[in-house]
Amino acid sequence: MVGHLVTVATCNLNQWVLDWEGNLKRIIESIQIAKKAGARLRVGPELEISGYSCLDHFHELDVYTHSLEMLRRLLLDESTHGILLDVGLPIMHRNLRYNCRVICLDGKILLIRPKMWLANDGNYREMRHFTPWMRPRETELFHLPKDLAKVQDETHVLFGDAVISTPETAFGAETCEELFTPKAPHIDMALDGVEIITNSSGSHFTLRKLDTRLQLIMEATRKSGGIYLYANQQGCDGERLYFDGCAMIIVNGDVVAQGSQFSLDDVEVVTATVDLEEVRSYRAAISRGLQAATNNARYQRIQTPFELSSEEEDADITKRPTLPIQPRIHSVEEEIALSAGCYLWDYLRRSGTAGYLVPLSGGIDSCATATIVFSMCRIVMQALKEGNPQVVEDVKRIAVYNGAGVLPKTPQELCNQVFTTIYMGMKKQSSRETRQRAKDLSEAIGSYHVNLDIDDVYEAQKKLVVNTINFEPKFKVEGGTVQENLTLQCLQARIRMVTAYEFGQILPTARGRPGGGSLLVLGSANVGEVTHLRIGLRGYLTKYDCSSADINPIGSIDKDDLKRFIGWAEKNFDLPCLHDFLTAVPTAELEPITENYVQSDEADMGMTYQELTIFGRLRKLNKLGPYAMFQRLVHDWSVDRRRTPGDDAPAYTPAQVAEKVKRFYHFYAINRHKMTTLTPALHCNDYSPDDNRFDLRPFLYPPFWKSWSFKRIDLELARIEKKLANDKA
Known part of the structure; x- marks a missing residue:
């Protein structure tokens, strides 16, 4: 037997x-x-x-x-x-x-x-x-x-x-x-x-x-x-x-x-x-x-x-x-906190670098990246508490808290050793609110924080144009053209990238951290910004700006999921300061603030982040081109459709849907080349636009405004509007 x-x-x-x-x-x-x-x-x-x-x-x-x-x-x-x-x-x-x-x-x-x-x-x-x-x-x-x-x-x-x-x-x-x-x-x-x-x-x-x-x-x-x-x-x-x-x-x-x-x-x-x-x-x-x-x-x-x-x-x-x-199945919020936190620790310990640096703008995206690093520190501290020998060895090498062999006792102490946040402001463009939010978050999570202004560097760089070609570009609110406005926004954004890497390289040495080395710069562009690069020719993801980094933990997470994660972390990580990030109006702060004007992401883009998420999923997951996307959304977003409780989908006329779909695909096409230089992002969604590994599409397109796809949308729109008119008659 x-x-x-x-x-x-x-x-x-x-x-x-x-x-x-x-x-x-x-x-x-x-x-x-x-x-x-x-x-x-x-x-x-x-x-x-x-x-x-x-x-x-x-x-x-x-x-x-x-x-x-x-x-x-x-x-x-x-x-x-x-x-x-x-x-x-x-x-x-x-x-x-x-x-x-x-x-x-x-x-x-x-x-x-x-x-x-x-x-x-x-x-x-x-x-x-x-x-x-x-x-x-x-x-x-x-x-x-x-x-x-x-x-x-x-x-x-x-x-x-x-x-x-x-x-x-x-x-x-x-x-x-x-x-x-x-x-x-x-x-x-x-x-x-x-x-x-x-x-x-x-x-x-x-x-x-x-x-x-x-x-x-x-x-x-x-x-x-x-x-x-x-x-x-x-x-x-x-x-x-x-x-x-x-x-x-x-x-x-x-x-x-x-x-x-x-x-x-x-x-x-x-x-x-x-x-x-x-x-x-x-x-x-x-x-x-x-x-x-x-x-x-x-x-x-x-x-x-x-x-x-x-x-x-x-x-x-x-x-x-x-x-x-x-x-056992984790909630989406837990998945973001745990997956990105574990990934960042693996990357840090295996890369041999000294830690991470995040340009902290005071907005929700860089806030989410910083909170994920804090989540990493919480996970590491729990592993230390459990006596994980590999984690103990790695922490001793990377983040000795106070003298040889002494380990940090709290996530904040660990965060202070391996994580730097840097606020790079401008006197005319940056608000007190964003600067204060960045400071409050840094204090709450324990990061080593740098608060500086880049005005002098910006003015010196701008003078290259003034002194060389005798032309002084101006912002839109100062009477400048679209191209002048864009030039000055991109200039600030790229100065921030250079500044972030400058501090990332020198800070471990300046602070006397063990092993010296450099900090890895983390990006903080969510999947909506990446998918819909610089709609309206605004600076939401300037090529080689401070979105250019070593790793982007949130590069394939949409805005809605990030907001849910921040709301969850506010309670579960005991970070009440996160509430202010959730209620703040998203803004790039690349244009001067006046009594009558404050730059707004969604206003500049001509669409909401919720709409961007829908566009991204239909484009990648459902494999819909411009015409098929219009056919789908003209029903999903109809002002006349029957709604069920909890249905928060937009409500637009067929003409408005056609305009938004065209706008999305037009700017997606003309800015597609920027995706070839995207910072490698932790893969978290099947509608990630990362073209280096996941989203394989061309980066040189014919003009969509003259394309048959857009003409076909116009023909379908005319047919729909004719039927609507006949139904009313």
Whole structure:
């Protein structure tokens, strides 16, 4: 007889691209933790040996050479024996590059399983780097390099789509994207009697995504029964994506174990004890038998005598199956605070720099960026309190508070060491309110604050034009032209960029911070400003202005979500000063303030931030061009449509909708070139306009005002207005 209680393990790993020995160390640590918990099967994240985000490094032979070298070291490490391992790495086979799982036991490879369905949308370009295995349920021989052949005591191992059979059960592996495909491999595996499915993922975070992912994973076993082990990368592995962990174990559609979604732990192992008899009873009770009996998808089973359970363990009355739990899903506000905070800490500790600097304008966007840094400090302090050894080591290196070996005691103390805010005002343009809000926020979060004016630098730079071409540009309120007004606004904005980097480079040295180095400058342009660059030729995102930075934590978060986050942080972070940012009128403060005029973002743009969010989602997520967007919004924004409680959508006439859609696309097109220089933004939304990785569109367009798209809008508008006139008559 064989047992039926099995302890299994999955994990979140904070891997880093090309950190070969560091990645291996974390893999081995996860295996040791799993063994200590009694697990007999362990699965890790996708491409865990190399790191997921190697991108075009996957074209380099070194990556494949070093991956196999690390695999050899893993196989030789006897502390990893005594447990079935599912490990991810890239492998070259017959001159083709594959994204693979290696199933191994006691220092020997049982199977190399290549990924069959590659992620090739949004942020993913796996087809650029790998070849999919297009032969379901087929295997062939893989020729091992000499060093691995010595470890294996054989020259070849099986390569392809197969499953592993143990005395009491069978398990099969699928990789990330395969779960999301219409006919996922786990369906045929389950019909062929496979009871345990492992999924190794490199799945990135976006706001509100976890619920979708969770439902897919639960559904993987709800329809056909089974045990599902989901592993994921966690943290920043070198790109603008944050991988949000949340390793899980699911039995027959119920979550029995769930790891953290956001954490500073480099290694987190999730274990559960599962009952194989529950799977068999569940499958017997559902409409599965006939499909399983007639299913022609039969898998080759690789036999191993290794037992995942035992009669002795089954007889242990203290051992029982892990009970189902309610899945944990964070609110959007928590997701912003935790994802961006964890990402910034990973970036800071791995970049070797001294901290962050934010140009704090007194507006809500730079306020949100500063609050996210404070969130990072809160997360770090919690990790210090919990005794996280890696965080302790990093804080000692980056942010010694008061003498060697002394650590900060509060988030504010940590913030003061790693974070500088700088208000760069102008005597005529900057209001007392924005200057005071910046000062109040700095004091509340503890940042090292610099308050200065840039008038002297601005006047000196302006005199270059006056002295060289004998022409003095003026602002619009002073009688200047649009181009003069724009020139002076851009001048201020670019001076602020230079000033921010100047202080970012010198402040750590001037303050005597440990290690010297520079501060990384953070950007604070939200997704609406980025998507709709400089509408009305105003300075909302001047190319190479203070929006030019090293990282932009809020670059793919819209204004509405940022406001919700600030409102949440006001209460949860005990920062009452944030209320003033929420009620302030958004303004760039790049034009002189007079008794009759204060610059307003939304007035200058000719549309609200709410409308910008709608435009951005329809353009990217719904793939709507100008004409299709007009057709959609003329109904969604109709003044005559029936409204339901809570419906706050705009109400416009068809002509007003046409004007707004045209205005959006016109200025989007003429300023599209600026997106090629956008500061890398933490990816948080699927309508991010980042053209370097995510939003691939041209940056030189024909004039939209003369385009057929706009003429077609005019024809449709005329048809609608004619019908409205006839209806009234």
